[in-house]
Amino acid sequence: MLEPGQTILYGTEGICTIEAIETLRIGGKRSKYYVLRPVYRTRATIYVPTDNELLCSRMRPVLSEPEIESLLQSAAGESISWIDDPNERKQVFAQILSGGDRRRVLHLIRMLYVRRRELQKNGKHLRIADEQTLRDAEKLLNDEFAHVLHIPQQDVPDYIRSRMEREA
Template sequence: MYQVGELVSYGSTGVCRVSEIINQTCPDGEERLYYVMQPLYKACVISVPVDSDKVFIRPIITRDEADRLIGLIPTMDCPAFHSRVSRELNEHYTTLLKSYSCQNWMEMTISIHTKKQWLLSRKRKFGSVDERYLKQAEELLFGELAAALDIPKEEVREYIGAKLESLKAS
């Protein structure tokens, strides 16, 4: 069970802080424990049963895990996924997003950026499906990295760049 104040990754919402754990009476009269959570990057409050298995919830990664993941970037092989069938693109990207893995989100963003550069270098249009999923993956990834590293989300891209530069130098 998570504790009040703990940061968790909650489904497609991203990083949330557990603000309360409350007893609530359900319509059937049964008492259940609920997490009351506040997303760090959205203005809302979420209430979810502690024992729910409908939405994925896990602790966020640690600072060391975030730095280790960033350090893996130069060794990652993230080929672009190409398909003219938007359903296939949707399925591919949805599977990666729903893995709820920072490493998969990292590989997905690198892959889509690779695809974008390849298309733009050939003066071809970058697709809206790719653009939408790139934005979703970056939101989830950068939100979790920001929380783990205790920096503003807007500084994550710069932090990654600086970390990669220091790795090159050493």
């Protein structure tokens, strides 16, 4: 069981601190809840039932700096393949973003960087939906990377991009 004071990554909410484990009465039922405080949205509070396996599975340990560096190096060396069909691509991208696997998210980011660079050589741009997917993927990593690497959140996309383009 997780303990108060731990810093975790919670789904798409980002980095959170477990403030407490409390018994609360919600909907007439008394249950234990993790009380999470997002690090970058300090006015928000998230309550996660301790007995809800699905929601608790979204609470993951924060990566260490060496783990982040290893992820960036591995993502630079490989990527997922471009999918020509926009509907299929949108579906696959959505699965990657909701899956929570940071390695796959980094592979997605790398693939979109490479695709954007290829298109720019021909005076073209990524489709708006693909640009949005890139922003969403970068946002998923911003909180965690900023927290662990001690850099401002707004600098994380450039940090990722510079590391991955350098390795590519």
